[in-house]
Amino acid sequence: MILGKPKVAIEADEQALPLYRTVEDGSGEATTLNNLGLVHHSIGQPQRAIAxxxxxxxxxxxxxxxxxxxxxxxxxxxxxxxxxxxxxxxx
Incomplete structure (x- = not known):
């Protein structure tokens, strides 16, 4: 998470996803999705984290x-x- 700011972290990861998809970097995309899961779990959204x-x-x-x-x-x-x-x- 970016300096304890989950909203900023989510926004950054959501901006990164299409870039990884454009360059067909599946590993980077997967890592970013995993990071989104971490943030959503940390803010009490376990179902979104699981997804x-x-x-x-x-x-x-x-x-x-x-x-x-x-x-x-x-x-x-x-x-x-x-x-x-x-x-x-x-x-």
């Missing part, structure tokens, strides 16, 4: 970025755990 994480996960898998996939899976587990969905977190 971003799921998009990021698909892209990390598509570009075979195992490190990014692992980070996103960890983040998904954390958000599911935080909302009491322990079985989803374990998966």
């Amino acid at each position: 971003y994480y799921e998009q990021a996960l698909s892209l990390h898998r598509a570009v075979e970025d195992r490190g990014g996939e692992a980070v996103t899976l960890t983040n998904l587990g954390t958000v599911y755990y935080s909302i009491g969905e322990v079985q989803e977190a374990i998966k």
